[in-house]
Amino acid sequence: MTTDTVPKEVVVAGSGFTVGGMAKGAAMLAPNMATMLAVCTTDAAVDATTLRNALHEAVALSFNAITVDGATSTNDTVLVLASGRGDAPSRDALTAALTEACRSLAEQMVADAEGATKVAHVTVRGAESDEAAHVAARKVADSMLVQCSLFGEDPYWGRIVSELGSAGTPFDIDRVAVAYGGTVVCAAGTAVPHDEAAVAAHMACRHVQIDCDLGLGRGQAVVLGTDLGYGYIDENRTTS
Amino acid sequence: MTTDTVPKEVVVAGSGFTVGGMAKGAAMLAPNMATMLAVCTTDAAVDATTLRNALHEAVALSFNAITVDGATSTNDTVLVLASGRGDAPSRDALTAALTEACRSLAEQMVADAEGATKVAHVTVRGAESDEAAHVAARKVADSMLVQCSLFGEDPYWGRIVSELGSAGTPFDIDRVAVAYGGTVVCAAGTAVPHDEAAVAAHMACRHVQIDCDLGLGRGQAVVLGTDLGYGYIDENRTTS
Numbered sequence: 066m067t068t069d070t071v072p073k074e075v076v077v078a079g080s081g082f083t084v085g086g087m088a089k090g091a092a093m094l095a096p097n098m099a100t101m102l103a104v105c106t107t108d109a110a111v112d113a114t115t116l117r118n119a120l121h122e123a124v125a126l127s128f129n130a131i132t133v134d135g136a137t138s139t140n141d142t143v144l145v146l147a148s149g150r151g152d153a154p155s156r157d158a159l160t161a162a163l164t165e166a167c168r169s170l171a172e173q174m175v176a177d178a179e180g181a182t183k184v185a186h187v188t189v190r191g192a193e194s195d196e197a198a199h200v201a202a203r204k205v206a207d208s209m210l211v212q213c214s215l216f217g218e219d220p221y222w223g224r225i226v227s228e229l230g231s232a233g234t235p236f237d238i239d240r241v242a243v244a245y246g247g248t249v250v251c252a253a254g255t256a257v258p259h260d261e262a263a264v265a266a267h268m269a270c271r272h273v274q275i276d277c278d279l280g281l282g283r284g285q286a287v288v289l290g291t292d293l294g295y296g297y298i299d300e301n302r303t304t305s
Numbered sequence: 306m307t308t309d310t311v312p313k314e315v316v317v318a319g320s321g322f323t324v325g326g327m328a329k330g331a332a333m334l335a336p337n338m339a340t341m342l343a344v345c346t347t348d349a350a351v352d353a354t355t356l357r358n359a360l361h362e363a364v365a366l367s368f369n370a371i372t373v374d375g376a377t378s379t380n381d382t383v384l385v386l387a388s389g390r391g392d393a394p395s396r397d398a399l400t401a402a403l404t405e406a407c408r409s410l411a412e413q414m415v416a417d418a419e420g421a422t423k424v425a426h427v428t429v430r431g432a433e434s435d436e437a438a439h440v441a442a443r444k445v446a447d448s449m450l451v452q453c454s455l456f457g458e459d460p461y462w463g464r465i466v467s468e469l470g471s472a473g474t475p476f477d478i479d480r481v482a483v484a485y486g487g488t489v490v491c492a493a494g495t496a497v498p499h500d501e502a503a504v505a506a507h508m509a510c511r512h513v514q515i516d517c518d519l520g521l522g523r524g525q526a527v528v529l530g531t532d533l534g535y536g537y538i539d540e541n542r543t544t545s
Contacts, residue, residue: 134449209374209449209533210541217542293449294542295535301450302457302534 073173079162081152082109088170101128101141103170108151109159119160120145127167130199131289133178134297135207143167175289180296182271183215184289189229189277192284197234199286204232205275206290215292218268222251229277240280247274313413319402321392322349328410341368341381343410348391349399359400360385367407370439371529373418374537375447383407415529420536422511423455424529429469429517432524437474439526444472445515446530455532458508462491469517480520487514 077084088103105120124143145163154162175184187206192198205211205228214221222243230236238254246267250259267273317324328343345360364383385403394402415424427446432438445451445468454461462483470476478494486507490499507513 135447207375209537213538213541214543216538219543221544294538297449298453298456298534298538301453303454303459304461 073170073177075166075169075173077162077166077169079107079109079151079154079158082107082154082159082162083151084109084162084166086166086170088174101143101174103128103143103167105143105145105163105166106148107145107159107163108148109162110149110151110153111147111159115156115159116145116147119156119163122160123163123167126164127171130287131171131175132203132206133175133181133291172289175291176271178291179300180294180298181291182294182296183292184272185212185215185275185291186272186287186289187275187277188285188287189279190285191240191279191281192286193235193279193282194284195286196284198279198284199288201229201232201234201236201277201279202286202288204228205277206288209293212291212293215268215273216294218265220245220250220264220268222256225275225277226251226254229279235281236279237281240278242278242280244276245273246270247276313410313417315406315409315413317402317406317409319347319349319391319394319398322347322394322399322402323391324349324402324406326406326410328414341383341414343368343383343407345383345385345403345406346388347385347399347403348388349402350389350391350393351387351399355396355399356385356387359396359403362400363403363407366404367411370527371411371415372443372446373415373421373531412529415531418531419540420534420538421531422534422536423532424512425452425455425515425531426512426527426529427515427517428525428527429519430525431480431519431521432526433475433519433522434524435526436524438519438524439528441469441472441474441476441517441519442526442528444468445517446528449533452531452533455508455513456534458505460485460490460504460508462496465515465517466491466494469519475521476519477521480518482518482520484516485513486510487516 073088075086084105084107086103086105128143185206187202189198189202192201205225208224208228210224211228214224225243226241229241230238241254242249243251245264248259248263249257250264251257313328315326324345324347326343326345368383425446427442429438429442432441445465448468450464451468454464465483466481469481481494482489483491485504488499488504489497490504491497
């Protein structure tokens with residue numbers, strides 16, 4: 066078994082300060098700050114409270130928005146260390162740089178996920194809240210049926226709509242739209258004529274964009290996931 | 306693709322009345338009365354309210370306690386029809402017969418699940434409530450890592466304990482015990498010496514019993530699930 070096959074590193078240049086990061090993690094990966102390990106460093110001159118708050122915001126939009134198998138580990142860890150040798154950034158500038166660093170590391174983890182051949186970028190828009198959008202996007206990304214269809218490069222949007230409808234968040238089938246790689250395949254809950262060759266070409270890519278619009282409000286979220294193919298089973302059927 | 310490969314039928318003889326049933330369903334199967342279809346019949350002489358209440362109780366302990374892939378369908382249906390030609394049973398007798406019929410149909414569905422090679426009987430005992438036990442048992446049965454380990458016949462109880470601990474229900478690692486086929490492999494959260502050959506022999510069976518004791522209370526529940534192997538992916542990678 067081979068896992069965690071590539072180094073995952075990032076550097077983000079702020080104005081007068083820099084954020085660096087490194088991470089490990091390839092399965093049992095649905096972080097809720099539980100086997101994921103990431104360390105960020107910065108030379109920004111910041112106090113501990115500001116640094117902690119900035120990290121919390123960054124983690125919510127990065128590590129806590131990825132899922133490989135829906136299996137939350139027991140010991141995810143993200144650390145940030147600040148030397149104070151650089152400038153003192155604004156809180157927003159620090160948070161933005163940390164978020165960019167964490168997002169990059171999170172995406173590198175998903176791209177190296179055990180047995181995966183695809184990275185799915187699931188965006189839900191038009192939800193009643195950002196929280197509802199996150200729950201719905203995670204339901205789609207965690208769906209074994211959606212994951213299998215990504216492995217098979219089969220644009221079966223009915224599975225996506227089913228997951229959105231059973232996510233437990235507000236849903237109106239008559240308002241739902243789904244697009245693969247920007248090509249709308251479903252609008253108002255119904256199939257629409259579309260460029261099938263364009264969709265097929267997009268599904269063959271390593272990165273697949275799934276955009277869902279619930280048509281209910283302004284909430285939105287992005288969750289990164291993977292496909293489910295023979296590789297995941299080969300990695301996880303035994304521990305040896 | 307072949308799915309729903311065998312008829313699923315049952316007859317339960319009550320005292321003075323009989324309950325019959327038939328069902329279909331093989332994937333997108335995590336019924337919460339959503340593609341599953343089951344019809345029960347009885348000659349019991351009962352009024353509609355009593356029949357409805359008995360069916361609700363029966364469904365909670367049968368169809369709503371199975372999961373193949375965690376994907377709740379949009380249109381599960383269970384019907385019960387009563388002719389009134391038989392005796393008038395007590396409510397308890399009717400509920401018991403209907404529950405036995407529904408449990409049998411539910412187990413037949415899991416046994417015919419798309420691509421599955423195993424039926425997992427996940428029991429959680431010692432929970433603070435029956436509801437908490439059900440949530441924890443479903444978390445274990447729905448875990449892709451646990452499902453892969455069943456396919457690989459690998460008694461990796463650490464995965465089971467991780468799922469119990471991240472189920473969101475009360476949990477104390479120092480009190481947890483796990484057994485495969487009645488052989489305890491983990492007690493008080495720690496590995497215990499055990500008959501490895503007995504466990505290996507049990508894991509090779511089609512029906513695998515996973516018993517978890519949380520050591521917290523008297524709540525208990527059983528959820529039936531399956532393994533995750535190449536067959537599920539082959540059935541679901543494309544719709545054609």
